[in-house]
Structures are given as C-alpha cells and as structure tokens.
Amino acid sequence: MKQVFGKTNVLSANPTHYCPGCDHGVVHRLIAESLEELEVADRSIGVAPVGCSVFAYDYFNIDFNQAAHGRAPAVATGIKRTRPDSIVFTYQGDGDLAAIGTAEIIHAANRGENITVVFINNGIYGMTGGQMAPTTLVGMKTQTSPYGRDAATMGSPIRVSEIIATLESPAYVTRVTVNNIANQIKTKKAIKNAFTLQKEKKGFSFVEIVCICPTNWGKKPTDAHKWLTENMLPVFPLGTFKDIHGIEKA
Amino acid sequence: MKQVFGKTNVLSANPTHYCPGCDHGVVHRLIAESLEELEVADRSIGVAPVGCSVFAYDYFNIDFNQAAHGRAPAVATGIKRTRPDSIVFTYQGDGDLAAIGTAEIIHAANRGENITVVFINNGIYGMTGGQMAPTTLVGMKTQTSPYGRDAATMGSPIRVSEIIATLESPAYVTRVTVNNIANQIKTKKAIKNAFTLQKEKKGFSFVEIVCICPTNWGKKPTDAHKWLTENMLPVFPLGTFKDIHGIEKA
C-alpha cells in the first residue's frame, strides 16, 4: 500500500487547540505543504498573531515569532530585513489584521516587504469569544453587536484585499476560501504562488482566506461552511486583485 | 467703497506661524468661510492634529480640540458621538493621517462617522523638518530619504482617497488642490459640500487637498505651486472618488 495522504513533517505532531471543524487547521496544513514542496521549510520563519492562531508556533516545525496583536507585519518586516534570505510569513486573523493592525498591514504592503501574509477572515474575533470584527457581516449578532451589526453606526465589512490592491507595491493579492475541496485546491495554489514569489524576491504577497468560526458563529462546522458560501462570499468575492508578475498564468 | 474681500470672523486675528506662502493658510480660510456661509460656526468643533497645523486652534474662532498625532479621527468620533448636533471636522497632514493615523482614518470612515476630514497632502512631514511621508514622491530627497525615496524599499506614494473610496460608508471623497485660483474655487466648493453633507447628517466626508510645503521642498512658494502641478498631480489625480448623495450635481 502506498500512502496517498499523510501529514507533512513541516507540521508538528501536537494536536491543535482549535475547535472542532475550524478552518485554521486546514490552512495550517496547506502552508506547511507549500513550504515543504518549495523546499524552503528549513529557512522559513512564521509570525503568529494574537488570535486563535496565537499558538501556531506549536503546530509548525519551523522558526516562529509570536507577535503583539496586529503587529505581525511590522515584526515580519524586522525579521525579513534582518534575514533577507529567509521565507517570512505572517498568519493573521481579521481582528488582528483588519482592526488593530490596519496601519501595519497597509504600510508593510506599501513598502513592498518581501513577505507573505496569510489573512484568515472569519468575520469575528474567535479567540476572545466572538466580538464584532471589521469584517463581520451587517446584521450579524456578536458579543459586541448584540442587536446585529448596524451599518449606520458600526460600518460595513471592510474588504482588505481590495484596499491592498489600491497600492502600487504589492505583487500578489488574492482572496480564496476552503469551504470545499475544489476551493481548497485553489487556496493551496494561491499560498504556493505567494511563497514562490517571495522565494524569487518578487515582493509582497497577500492571501486572504475566507474561513469559518463554527464556535462563535454558533453553527455546526458543516453548516458553517454552507453559511459562509451563502453569506460571506457575496460580500467577499473570491478572486485575484493583483498579480503583477502574472504568476497565476505562469 | 464696498468691501469685496475681507477676513471672515470665523478666522481669528492671530497671525499664523506658517511659513511664507504655505497653503495651510488658504485652506484655513476656505474652511472658515464655509462654516460661516453654512451658518454653523457657533456649533462647530475642529480637531487639530500634530503637524504644522497643531496650532490651528489659534486661528479659528470656534471650539477646538488638539488631538494626539494621528488620532484626530478617533477624537472626532468621541466628540461627534457626544455632541451629535455639532459640526465636527479634523484637519490633518499626511504624516498624521496617512502614516501613524492610518487605522484611525480608515475605521472612522468605515463606521461612517458623520464628520468631515480635511486632509492636507503636502508630501512631507512639515513640522518636524522634512522627513519622508507616505505620500512623498518616488525619488524625492527628504531628511529620512537622503538618497531619494526608493520605491523598492520605502514604497510608493499612498493614495488615501482611493483607499477610502473602497469603503462602503463614506458619503463623499474628493481630491482637490489650491495651486491656483480656479482650483481654489473648486476646493472651497468641495469643503462646503462636505460640511453641507455633515449638516444634513448624511455621513462621512473626506476632502484631500494637495498642498505645497515650500520650506521643506526647498522651493519658493510660487515655484512650489508649479512643482506641485507638474509632479504631484500626476501621482495624485484630482477628482471625486465617491459622492453617494450626488451633492456635486445638486
């Protein structure tokens, strides 16, 4: 018998602390596999955020830095400038990246730091128990929008990929999801594209992944994926917003 | 003899501390005149930034708050939520708004705070003696880009209006300049539009004004306006990026 699927060694053996069905686990695997396939794992440095993935460093067998809430792109800048031959990526949630870390992500992107940002957009603050994120859908009830997000006073979901794409420097900006296997394959491709560009020192790459948070959405994982498809994707359309080196066509 | 031009009473009698020829003075006047014409001066509250206009409160005869560097939109949010019938505006430079205050401006805009933001884009940190701003042109020499801004490591000028326009909530986003009298008239119109919308509680308005900093550009004021026209405007195209209530056509 030949193994057709097993765990990559870039993932550690530690069981994750994520809730049952949480997409974080899948995305971790796709990153790990990409680093392995590109043969860069031994010189990769991850930057974990504050958020559910704060312990990401426990799940990857690579060097890791645990950054302050929202500051991963600044931390990654410091690391990459110091170790330009490393493959440096941040892994950030929507509270981390789109709220407190707004300035850091925009300016790292604008400087064209040669890093990769994996952005987990699950429309909620998972770690802290379900508060409203900048990407929370209008009408959605959360701990801090108990009557539903009101666009008039709390604003509408922020589309970060679209914002990043207005900047000149970023090389690759794309939005994907892992709501089914077909999309998971595309996500893997996107992550690999991003790391390939970095390996080739071609600049800043940004992969937004629309994800579920079954726990704080109050849904079973399988229902959550359905809900994501029906409600999140219309607001966060999948697609590539910038690809200055045409890597998707290559 | 009839006076055809005099100083509005909304401006104070204090001479400004601005350098000879600096556009800050003109923009101050346009704001003051707009408030007067809309008859809202007595209920207007300005928020001064940290930057050359830190003393703006000395030049207007209205209530003023002097905010921490970059935080004027947050401060204005606090004021406006507390005094919803006031006319609240921030007056911010490009270091203030586009660097340290990136998160604050984006999120105030996204919440659709019913405030007006006047954004003075002079491509430099004036107050601190000429450091690189996020809007500094590529190649431009500053205190902190002594060999010229290098797009590869320092990024390219950020176009804030375009970013703000990607958000759903803002009602009005426009870029103007005061490099000549014709454009000054358009700028006055834009500022008045912005305050009119606020008066009518129609949401967030954003007026970016491309300005000169003769001192730190090392140019005579009149040359600076020429330089602005030839070099800044191609990078920061004038125009209205968002006008959801169609005020410009009204």
Place this chain on the structure above:
Amino acid sequence: MSKWVINESLCKGCGICIERCPMKILAFAEHLTPKGVHPSSMTDESKCTSCAICAKSCPDVAIQIYKEEK
C-alpha cells in the same frame, strides 16, 4: 493494512469528513474517545476509492489514506 487510517486522538468529531466523503462511507463511531468525542469511522472500506477527500478536509490531519499499489 487499511486504506483509511484514523488517529482517533486527533479527531475532534467535527463531521466534515463524513459529510464530504463522496462514497458516504464514513460515520461517527459509537464509542467516545478520552476527549469525549465520537470519532469518525469507516463503515465500508471496500467502497473507499482512496480519493483522500476526507483526509484533506480534516482540519486536524487525523486521517491518512493508502492506496493499493499496482
């Protein structure tokens, strides 16, 4: 040796693999793991195509898939 191997200590019982298996041959087991979870289990391995959709769907990389070598 099985085509479908699960590490039950990793399984959190989320049910995604069960839903996504095109052959519909996975189901929650009767028993509980020490974590208090009914793990995913194989009901009819003969029907398994080793497509690995289940394994790739698993957020906890709990499943390994083998295929008969030709």
Place this chain on the structure above:
Amino acid sequence: MSKWVINESLCKGCGICIERCPMKILAFAEHLTPKGVHPSSMTDESKCTSCAICAKSCPDVAIQIYKEEK
C-alpha cells in the same frame, strides 16, 4: 479710500499675490517690516480691477479689497 489694502504686519512676503495678479500691478516694497519682510505693495491702483485674486491667493489673509460702489 483704497481698493487695495494690505495689513503689512500679516504679510510674509511670499510673493504669491504678486505673481497671480492678472494686472501685474503688485510688487515687493522696498522697505522691511519689523519681521524683516519686504511686503507686497501696490504699484498702480488705477489698473486694479478689484478682482480679489491677490487677496484670495494670500495664505495670510493680509489683503482686503474694495470696489467702487455704483
């Protein structure tokens, strides 16, 4: 009374009004103000159209413009 009135203590000698006056009738004065500035000055008021371009151009609102009433 003049059509063109300047408050010299406000003038910083930036020269913008001088450049923008369509009639080209403004020029730097010979004298220095206490601030050490050669202020803008009127060379030929008869040509002044009271268009106020100079006044509106002045960042320091140093100029006031009057027009003969008809």
Place this chain on the structure above:
Amino acid sequence: MAKVLMKGNEALGEAAILAGCRYYFGYPITPQSELPAYLAKRLPQVDGVFVQAESEVSAINMVYGAASAGARVMTSSSSPGISLKQEGISYIAGAELPCLIVNVMRGGPGLGNINPSQSDYWQATRGGGHGDYRTLVMAPNSVQEMADFTLAAFEYADRFRNPVLMLSDGVLGQMMEPVVMPAPKDYDMDSKKWSLGYTGKDKTARNLCTSIFMGQEELEEHNWSLYQKYQVITDFFKANKDLAVEEYLCDDAEVVLVGYGIISRILKTVVEKCRKRGIKAGLVRPKVLWPFPSDVFAKLADKASKFLVVEMSYGQMVEDVKLAVEGKKPVYFFGRTGGAVPSDFEILNEVDKIVRPD
C-alpha cells in the same frame, strides 16, 4: 434594591450606567470582555453610545474626544491594551479631562497570559505614560466595590478633572458575588462649562481642549498647576481616610499585612487565622493606590513592629509602603505571579517566618 449575583465586570458596567456614564469606547481583551459585552447590550437601552474601536489606541482617543465634549465616558482593557493607551492617558491627564479607565489586570510582561495579576501597579500609579502626571487609582476588592467604586470614580474624575484608573484583576472581573446596585446619579453634560460644544446659554468665549504648551514658562506653569492639583487630591484623601484605606485590627497589631484588591480579602482570612494562633496581625488595605495613603503607614510604623506586603507581582506597591515607613520598621514582601493567587496558607507561612524567624 435587591441583591443580584453578578460578575465584577458586569457590576462595574451597570454601575457606570447608574453613574450617568453613557459613552463607552473599547476594544475586546480577556479577562474584561464581559464588561464591553454588557455595555453593548445595555447602553443602547438607555440612549447611550457603545463603540467598539479599531484598537485600544483609538479607544482612548475616542475617550479623549468624548470627555472634551463633556461626556461621562469610560474605556476598559487589560494589561497589554492599557500599555497601548499610555500616550492617550498622558494626553487626557495633560488636558485635565475626567474619565474612567478600567484595567482588569492579567499576567505579563508581553502577551503573558490571561490569569489574574497585579503587576501593573507601577504603570498605574507612576504613570506609564510620559510626563509629570498622575491618575487617581482605585482598587476595589469585591464585586460590590466594583460597583460602588465606579460611582465614586466618576465623581472624583469630574471633581478633580482628572482621569481615574480602576485597577482590578482577572479574579475580580470574573467572579460573581451578590451586589446591591447603588442609587443612580443624575448627570448633565452641560454642567461642564468648559466642554467643547457646550450648549448652555451662558457660553461666552469659545472652548479649547489641548495639552500643548509650547513655551517653557507656559508648560512649567501648567505642570505646576497640575502638581498643585495632585496635592489637593492627596489632601482630600488624607482628610477622608475612610475613602482611601481600610484598616483591620491594626490597633494592637505587631505585624501589619498589606495588600490591595483581591489579595486584601485573602489577607483578612490570614489575619483571622493569625489571631487564632495568637499572632497579633492586622491588615491595611489601600482602596486608593494613588494618592497612596502614606500617612496611615507612617503612623503605624511607630506602633507595629513589622510589615508584610503581599502582591501578585514580584513587588511594586511594596516600594510605596517602604517610602511611607521610611526605614522605621522592616517591610517584608511576598509575591506570586503568573496567575497564582497566593493562598492563605502560603501567606500564613510567611507571617510565621517573619514573626518567628528562628
């Protein structure tokens, strides 16, 4: 009013509403998240405003804005978030604006953990921000006090035009105890004539809120007037000792235990156990950490023979006790960190070591 079983975080939230606070700006962080969650529900019911800011930095600056416009306003966070607010707090103190800032302390430094801690004492009492300024710092030790102190805090803030910091911790925020809600206070925004947007008829000049004083003389004068105000606050609490400090069995105490917040509750148990064992122990519990009730300690230093300070840190308040005691008597210290709340047994053990050093 009837007793309700409530979490400290929630009791504080309800009390803020009773105090007339209608404006909350904050950012989620454990272990204080019940407080914003509570207010997100309650404030809209009383025509108040709840805004989840994009960050702690933004939140404190919203508070700065709202306070300048006359609002009774608050924010809350936990340790790392409070660090981010330091610039803003310095501005608020500099501009002499009243507001309430709640710190439900957790373990540090850095991300640390979310367990209860008292390691932000210095930050709170010495000003973690820049410049010569002080925040009035209060330290409740029960859910009831989380409520009662909140009402007092808003009063002090307005009275002294100064930010008030409520220094709580994970246990106090998370625990439930019965609480009787204090009576509500009326609050009229236009009671602040200096506020921006003031709509009172007697408004004459325009109002200004600033912390910039460019000239040397100007700033020194401002610093001096702040300094004078801090003296006034200090004198106020000296004159109203009961508001500032709780003394328990100190009259004949040979060893005086010192602790604030949740620790003081444990120390009370320790004092009781000590007394049962024949050790004359007493307790001083500062309810207000700044201004520190130094005179109480100075006086006790003439009577008691020893002091033992207990903190959930490696020793911060102990410095204030030492400063007050001025070397007259030995001041011992016992601390636990990381979220460990020292038990009465451990502390008893320390007392034993001190009392019977053989």
Place this chain on the structure above:
Amino acid sequence: MAKVLMKGNEALGEAAILAGCRYYFGYPITPQSELPAYLAKRLPQVDGVFVQAESEVSAINMVYGAASAGARVMTSSSSPGISLKQEGISYIAGAELPCLIVNVMRGGPGLGNINPSQSDYWQATRGGGHGDYRTLVMAPNSVQEMADFTLAAFEYADRFRNPVLMLSDGVLGQMMEPVVMPAPKDYDMDSKKWSLGYTGKDKTARNLCTSIFMGQEELEEHNWSLYQKYQVITDFFKANKDLAVEEYLCDDAEVVLVGYGIISRILKTVVEKCRKRGIKAGLVRPKVLWPFPSDVFAKLADKASKFLVVEMSYGQMVEDVKLAVEGKKPVYFFGRTGGAVPSDFEILNEVDKIVRPD
C-alpha cells in the same frame, strides 16, 4: 581617533554603527530627529537598514522582529512616542530580546512641548508597560557619553538579553561637544544561536520567540527567571560601581547633590561653587538609572547629613534616593519643568536654604 564636534543625537548614531548596529526602525519626532536623519544617511553606506516606520508602535515591533532574528537593532523617539512603544517594550522584555531604545525626553504630559525634560524617569525605570519587567536604563551626561554609553548599551543588551533604554533629553540630543569616537566592535548575527533564521551549522532544533506563557506555572517560572536575571544585572552593577555611578567629592560631603544626565553637569558646577563658599558639597550621579545604585546612597547616608535631588520634573528619581536612604537622612528635592534647565544659581540657592535653614 580625532575629536569631532558633533550633536549628541548624531554621536549616538555614529556610535551605534561602531557598535555593530545595522538596523534602525523609527518614526520622526523632535528633539531626536537628527538621529534618524543621521542614520538614514549612514546606514546605507555600511550595508545597514534604515526603515522609517509608519508609527512608533510599528517601529518598536520591527525592532522586536529584527532582534528576534539576531540583529543588533535600535529605535529612538521622544516622550509621546516612547509612550506608544510601551506594549512593544513589554513584549521585548518578556521575550528577552536585546535592543537599544533611545528616549530623548521632552516636556509632557500630552503633547507638552519639545523642550528638554526628565519627566519620563518613572516610565523608564518602573516599566511604563504592563507586567513585571525591567529595562536597563542608562543616562549619559555629555556628547562623549552619548557615544560611549551606546557601545556599552549594545553589549549589555546582548549580555543580559534585555532591552536597554538610553534616557537622554533635548539638551543632550541637540548640543554639540567634541567627541572621540570609540573603537568599533565586531558583531556577528549568528553569535545568537537562539535567533530566528539562525544559519549556523550547529542549528539543531527550531528557534522560537515568544512572550506568551499560558499556564500559571509556566508564566510564574518565566517571571521568576526574569526576576533572577534582574538580580544578576543588579549584582553586576554593584560589582562594577564605576560603570553605574560617578561620585564627586563625596568623601567629606555634608550635602550630597544628586542628579543624572545634563543636570549632573550643572550640579558639578554647583559643587565647585559650594566648595568655594565653604560648603562641603558632593555629587552622586547615577549613570545607570536601573538598576539604581542604591548601595552607594545607603553607604553615604551614614556619612553625609543631607541629600538634595535635582531633576527636570516635579520629583521622580527622588523616590529611588529616598528608598535607598531609608529615612536615615533628609532628602530634599528641587525641580523645574517645561523645559527650564535649572541654573547653578537657583540650585545654589536651594543648597543654601538646606545648609543654613534659618
């Protein structure tokens, strides 16, 4: 090397390069802007990296990243900017990363002004950030020391894996004095085996940089090990007194003047004038503010009869002197704020009042 007339800010920048520092991340602010301007020019000449961050918050986190990757790295700012860095500093201390943070102090609180000041002493020495941590704090008093201390700072930072804070002020940053640049040091990034991206051949396990310790025991153990390290640092400076403190004419001094930074220069003049007038004055000048050279004061308290602490604030370091003196002798204070650098005359006047209190 030849003497060069240089600004303190620039001397510090050049010295950083000589120390092997090749990474600077910062954000402009007066009165330290010459430092980034200098390094923006110089670093590219030595293959170094200069990044103007979008904010102070971002800058300190870039430092966190670079330090974790093994860089000799620094940032600089002035008071309000340092307040914004507090969360980041707490992280750096928590993760035990070496780096240099320069504060060219200006007047506060809030925006204050840009004049020289010493009102961030508490923030620097007590940790303005959250949690039980310490930064090593150095206080140069001349342009030469701005350079010399910088080399030492990087050495200490690496030796103790701890952030070092250089507490300077507007005068020291802006003034020019002749300076002889110290000899350059070699620095090899891969000397730090623990660094992320470490490329040494002996790399075995993966490297990790974090400040989160979720479990209570874990964090307490970490806090304890930090505490132990702080003891080691304290002991190091006790054993190397000359590195930590300058004493001048203290042997027979009746009144000991105490001040750091630029103030200590003025105090030296005052001491000389006192001696001329027959007043036996001496000077203690801490060069290192944390760990505070308490033992020097403790010892002097047995000899000298009086202490006068002078600061450009309303009294911060004076607490450390009092803690050290333990009430044995009176400790007086004189301070000016807002940018006023007290003159020798004023201080002399204070000395007179103390020495001849009639």
Place this chain on the structure above:
Amino acid sequence: MSSTVERIILAGFGGQGILFLGKVIAETGMNSDKHVSWIPSYGPEMRGGTANCSVIISEHEIASPMVTVPDVVIAMNTPSVSKFNQKIKAGGMLMYNSSLIERQEFRDDIRLVEIPANEIAEELGDQKVASLVMAGAYIKFSKLITLDDILKTLPLMLKGKKQEMLDLNIVALKKGYDYVEEKKYMFGRYVHSVFKGI
C-alpha cells in the same frame, strides 16, 4: 462539612454545564440569605479543555473568596479528579460523575460519593442535565441550602426558558437528590475500603 461555610470546587469538560451548576448553587445560597461567591476558571482551556469554578456559601461574610482547600469537589470528568483530588480538605468530600470517571485509588481520608450523572440524565432524555443531577446530589449534603431553596431559585434562573426545560431540570435535580438516598451504602467517612471490598 462545617455548618457555617461550604467551599466547593466544581470541575468538568467545557460543555458539561459546570459554570451554570456553580451558579445555581451560589444563587440558591444568596436567595437563602447566605453569603456567597463564585469564581470561574476562564481562558482558552475552556474551549475544548476543562472548566471549573469555586463556590463558597457561608453564614458569615466571606473574607477570601478563593478556594484552595475545598470542602467538596464535584468532578464531572477524569481530568478534574486528578487536578483536584489532592486538594480536598481531609474529611472533605469528592462527589464524582461515575458515568465518565472510573473507580480508582482515591484518597482514604475523604468521603466519596459516586453519582452516575450522565446515565441518570440520559434516562431523562437529555445529557445536558447531568450537572443538575449533581446539584441535587450535592444538596443532600449541604448544611446551608436545601432542596426547597434550590427549587425556589431554579425557576428564577431559567426565566424566559420553556416550561418543559424547567421541569426537566427539576426532575434531574430530584433524581440526583434521591439517588444519594437510595445508595445509602455510599456514605461513611472512609469508603475507600468499601470500594476495595466490592
């Protein structure tokens, strides 16, 4: 248990209703004019991991609300036993959910009470009320609150919930209460030997 104060630690899996169980006891105490306190464990271990809370009911004002040496531990799963078993006061009580916890070498200086809470709950058709079963069992031993007290408090706490829900909770409570009665042989100061003997 002392007749003036009861210090309880309740522990189990995140989803087992531990915190609610603690609240029911505390709220009942409060409504019976006792002094009470309730402190939860909080934080990430709650997700997936274990949850616990400390409750004190007392005739007198509660100085320290921290429970380091509990009079009673109510353990709903195995990890809870290992975590808290050693902390119980000598002469105290370990009440454990025997549906999920195997008999083992417990301490011999404490009282042991074995309640098959999940099985009883399952009989009632809803695993979720296992915690109420434990509450009922606990009441049996309490010197400070009674079944009556808790029956008065529960409806107040479940206000707004469906009547069936309330009824079910009450039944579970009573089942737990009665179970202790039936299994009289479980009492005794040192029941360790009893186990061995069985």
Place this chain on the structure above:
Amino acid sequence: MSSTVERIILAGFGGQGILFLGKVIAETGMNSDKHVSWIPSYGPEMRGGTANCSVIISEHEIASPMVTVPDVVIAMNTPSVSKFNQKIKAGGMLMYNSSLIERQEFRDDIRLVEIPANEIAEELGDQKVASLVMAGAYIKFSKLITLDDILKTLPLMLKGKKQEMLDLNIVALKKGYDYVEEKKYMFGRYVHSVFKGI
C-alpha cells in the same frame, strides 16, 4: 572676559546663520585644543522666529554647558537684545548688529560693541555673511581663540563648498575683525554715556 572661559550666547532671526556662527566659534575652539560646547535653541520658534545658541570655550573641562549668565551676547536682531540683554554678566559684553538694531538705553555695566554687520556684508555683495562679520569682530575680544585659529578652521568647515564661497567668508571675517580696530572709540567699560553724548 576671563582668560580661561568664555560663555557666549548668539541670537538672531532664523535665517541669519546664527547656529553656524556658533559652530564656527566652537569648532575653532576645539581645534585650538580648548574645551567647547554648543547648545542650540530648537523647535518651532526657529521657523520664522528667532534662533539662538550658547557656546562655551574653556581652558578647563566644562562642567555645565548651560549658559545662564553669558560673558558675551552677540545679537543679530532687536528681539535678541530684549531677550538676552539683562542676562549678561556685569562687566560682560553685548555685541550687536547695528544694521538691524537701533541704539537704545542698554545697560551701563556692560561693554557695548556696535557692528553694522549687514551693511558690511552687503558691501561684500552677500547679506548671508553678516554672521561671519560678527565672528570676526568677536575674535578681536576673545582671549582663547585668535583670528589665525578661525582662519584655519573655516576651510575645514566649508569643505566641499566652492572656493569663492570660502574666500567671501574669510573676507567677511576679516572685515569684522578690522572694523573693531577702526572704531576704537567703541571700547571702554561703560560706553553708555558715550552714546548719550553722541
């Protein structure tokens, strides 16, 4: 002036080259093996407003580099006189730019030296060298640095600048130096009365 230390405050408008003037003096002192220090005023008043700096040249190590009581004030404009006149040490010197500063009731316990710096500079064709004229005049009085010293230092400071530029600066320096010589009547410890008499 003492022969071991000279404490100078130099003040004027922002654009008058005050800081550079101070640097020239300090740098000259350093190159002549003296101890020196230079402290600028800094900040927003520099823009448009006034600038000033304090320079000390000393035979001995400089304890305090702050100049509160200057031996010499070099004033380039009127506000500088009002700001610093009263601070000058009794017996000290006020050297002022009489091109921009009117004669007035100065103090009668200081030496006054009047230099029409702008006029001299204008004669040389460049207003900007007015500060060098003052430097030259100052040298005349210095006990610690000489014209020769400054002539050696100036080229080092203007390295990279055009030769004409350097030449012009040197001429200005000398003009200032010589002007003092010519106007001998300006000396005298208390010249106040002289003014009155003129």
